[in-house]
Amino acid sequence: MALLPMTCAKPYVPPVKCQGIKTKLVPFILKSIAWSGEGRWIEPFLGSGVVLFNVRPSRALACDVNPHIVELYQQIADGELTVSSVREHLEREGEKLRQTGPDADESYYYEVRDRFNDSGDPLDFLFLNRSCFNGMVRFNQKGEFNVPFCRKPERFRPAYVTRITNQVGAVRDITDDRDWSFKCCDWRETLKRCRPDDFVYLDPPYIGRNTGYFNTEWSEDEARELAQFTRQLPCGFALSMWKKNKYRENDHIAEDWDWAVEKTQSHFYHLGSTEELRNSMTEALLISPGSEAN
Template sequence: MFTSYSARPFVKWVGGKGQLLSQLERILPIELDTDSFTYVEPFVGGGAMLFFMLQRFSNIKRVIINDINKNLTDTYKMIKSCPDGLVLKLKYLDKEYKALRDEESRKDFFLMIRSRFNEYDLSELDRSAFFMFLNKTCFNGLYRENSAGRFNVPFGKYTNPTICNEDVIYADSELMNKCDVHILNGDFSQTLNYVNEQDLFFFYFDPPYRPLSSTASFNSYVKEAFNDAKQRELADFCRMISARDNCLWMLSNSDCSAKNPKDLFFENIYEGFDIRRVYASRYVNAVASKRGKLTELVIRNYRTSVKTKIIQSAI
């Protein structure tokens, strides 16, 4: 029997929050322990925070998740509504891949699936299975698109990847079906359409991180770049929902001023909000010496106290 304790991200994802969950949990709003609320995650990515929140808080009334990557959001939908079909297709891909005994044959199989993924008009179920297969067999589990919107990450040379983890798929499906989960695809701003004036809302924003250097950019995992203009647009969105008495939010991003003390980009656009740092390990870098511990920013419109007080920053 599959139970929700196994629920966790079903794909590898750059910037995943699994290692930061204990630090983030300590600075969540105190209201979440006592009041029913709607959880909103406009950049859901791999879902580490989503599955943590669903298991941590039984008083979540509704969930709104969104991502600009349609292949990702369609896969969430398939896991929620059709886990049996997805498991069946992934088991077939797993069997075919692992029957190949040499690296060149596995690479050819990977490239064939990647070509079909990019070129063919596939069913949502087939596309989701291919998406998960490519994620587990490509280099570092990256997702990246070229300017034409084609997935272009190279082969990862893995001999025995976990292509089908049915325990995780069924646990994630079970958890998403226990709650009223709405899965959206598009710009983060559309999540505002689900906000009303009666309920408590908690937003967690984990957007594509602003690069710490010109050679460290992993913030364009779809063809539409999330550049500084989009970062400012997100800051404006956060200020807008802060004007509502029932919206609390927390946001993660890179700590640019730790790399360059003169780079106060986030300190400026989120001036007036609570800004603190957490420690994270990052492993996605072509240069091994540049991997390891670094700080990230966590920005909030509240401070943890006996009763959370929303910071009303100037708009």
């Protein structure tokens, strides 16, 4: 039986957050693709991993240029980083953070950030990712994490710590009896490894924005190179890309992806507190011909 399409009423939410996370689009993505599940599910732009963790293929190759995301998931999969080590870390460091607020100088968050930028400890990465402004992953040119504090010293309340440890425990359970590898590499290297039964899900950064995910800017040239490279793949693929909002349409789709099958989904996001500030965004999924679900 084919693994995809699949219905997914309530997506599993992973422990890592990042800008461009596809949690809300998971049901749309999973119902739009047809794939046997025989080869590997390959993701060159893993990010939070929310798509992979919901597809749950038997075999997967999960890659990202950000070594901290890759290291964190690899350590959870290997059992080096456990539910109890995460709980212990977040409770201890969360308590130190609490003691610096609410009127204090938020210095403990920045102490952990400096320590992480020296040592790269995955537990500190998780702590920062879950207490920084808007759950972002952003690094400067020197490769230093530079997202400011969310300004909530009480961040790591017991229920929040439990939610994160449950998310970590689920990653461990999902990866436990599956053949998955996590690798830190550029998308070109990942795509060279594709074989005919594999399926590739691509979710590159937005064009032209210095998203700062990890020392990278995603240029129009690189986006075009990805489109050309993808066209030569020996296997099926699907690529996520924003299509239009109230103000703009993404020209790159018509220019470089007109040969792919396009499926779209619109959703609303809020720019402010009132109903009038709701804005519609249309997201596209560009699928290799023959890999779309009926």
